[in-house]
Structure formats: structure tokens, C-alpha cells
Amino acid sequence: MDDPISALDAHVRNQIIENVYFGALKDRTRILVTHAIDFLERADHIVMMDKGRIIRQGSFKELLEAKPFQELLEINNLNKKVTGDAE
16 A cells, blocks of 8 residues: 555544554555554564665664664654644
8 A cells, every 4th residue: 555544634544554454454465655654663574765765674673773763753753742643
């Protein structure tokens, strides 16, 4: 799926991800392309790209050690605070 949740607010996005991605499709192979990183911790494998090139890949735990991934998480947390989407 190519960023099917991009135009959704945080509540609706959570419902779609829970009920469809981790619900109805849980026993299937799923590939989600998105800028929304709130669900990465639950992914089996993450591929981080920049300008069409793979710059990092691995599990959430493995990527936590990579500076570009840490920076992405920090930006996401700041955006949540600014927009009021913090859960």
C-alpha cells in the first residue's frame, strides 16, 4: 500500500491500522509505504529510504542504533507535540 493513511487524522489512522493492517490483514504479507512512522515499532522489517536509495534497514530495535533513524523519531515526536497528536 502506498501511503493510504496520509490524509487521515491521528484517530482515524489508528483505527485503520489496527482494524485493517494488524486486524483483517494480519496473516498476510503487507508492505506499507508511508511517511507516518507511528507504527514502525510493530513492523517486522523497516526499510529507510532517502532520494530513492535505501540508507538503512532492519528491525525497529536495530534501527534505533542508527543516527538517521533517531533523528527521524525525534522530528516525529516534535511534530506530535506541535500538532497536538501526542498520544
